[in-house]
Amino acid sequence: MTAAGPSPGERFTLELPPDPAYVSAARLFATTIAVQVGVEEESLDDLKVAIGEACARALATAEGQPLSVKAERADGRLAFEVAQGATPPGTAGDLTSTPTPQELAVGLNLELITALFDDADVVDTAQGTPAVRFSVKAGA
Amino acid sequence: MTAAGPSPGERFTLELPPDPAYVSAARLFATTIAVQVGVEEESLDDLKVAIGEACARALATAEGQPLSVKAERADGRLAFEVAQGATPPGTAGDLTSTPTPQELAVGLNLELITALFDDADVVDTAQGTPAVRFSVKAGA
Amino acid sequence: MTENLTLDTKEAGDWTVVEARGEVDLYTAPRLKEQLGGLAGGGRPRIVVDLEGVEFLDSTALGVLISGLKRCREAGGDLALAAPRDPVRKVLSITGLDRVFPIHDTVAEATAGP
């Protein structure tokens, strides 16, 4: 038990009930960890957006599954992984009807994440389930 | 995906690297969830203390294991569980020597938690490992 | 349950100013949607959403603003945004919505229009 700073290869896990009420807790988790590992303050707003969108997409694609946000600090970066479901995000249905805010939003989720983080991607995890991944530069 | 409030039986999990640097993130996790499920503001300071002490005791008894904080909301309460190790908290060693702050602290961990939460206890989990448990009244 | 978003409404001539403060996300946005829908459908379809106090705004919130804009325009009005902070401006710009909404630096500027 020392005051030495955290060392590389550290893992962080958060699981929350699949409810919109808790997405703000996921954003706060991500920014708290980011601050602690020395992510620059300029990146924190982008991080909040990306985590929020990844969680929204998780709620839309993985009904009933817990919200799961993982982070790993290695090689000078903090890499996030937000579990997604297998269900494709809501098909917009009748194209002539006005889309609901949720339908509009699902289309924007990945657009925002990829616009903010160069390495953002939807990948298959070792467990065979998809996840949104992206990383941010951590402190030394 | 509705704006309806969370329903009973919800589970929350946080895992962090076993480093004193992250105990503040565990305290923030606990109070954030507590606020979200309607725990009264007067209880939040006690909650911070208890989570902090339970994490400190975890670091002292379970070297190398991740810090693990779980919460479950059921029956109008929010119950916390902080994983502990099997190693007994540091024997104070030579009684004539001045104890280190850490040694003094380990003696105080449980004293503080039990003073603040009536139902606080060190129990064996289903996994056979010990954990500190206590609960706080949640909102309706 | 905490309220991470507060909404206040005040009238400025034909315009209704909806002052939002806090976080507009998938959890809180439904309240904004209700507010905007009520105004657009209730004969007050000229709305300025004052974003000065908004620290965070997600894609669900954008969807709510877009559907509000449509309802306002269908009712012969408009929906303008005022005083977005930099992080909110960035989200509007990435999605191209800064070209869809009238965006003003201040509420006064927004309500001064014709």
Add this chain to the structure above:
Amino acid sequence: MTENLTLDTKEAGDWTVVEARGEVDLYTAPRLKEQLGGLAGGGRPRIVVDLEGVEFLDSTALGVLISGLKRCREAGGDLALAAPRDPVRKVLSITGLDRVFPIHDTVAEATAGP
């Protein structure tokens, strides 16, 4: 790495006032320990720890204060606490340490002593 605790030192006659702000926990307390040890061992063993800005204080911090108290008293001085907020006062009271440390409502009161 963030600093959740800031420490400032100023002299008031024989006394040294250590103004702490933020959270004193197992992560930040070692810096307080170093500060107190340096003063007690460096000929300034009369210390007031100003807790007015301390929002949170855990058992490791209490341990640091106790060991600081001992070192000060061994060096012929004392360690007093000033202006603890209610949550900090509660922790001091539960542990009985409110009877171990001189506790004052203000720094001025603490340094006014003999």
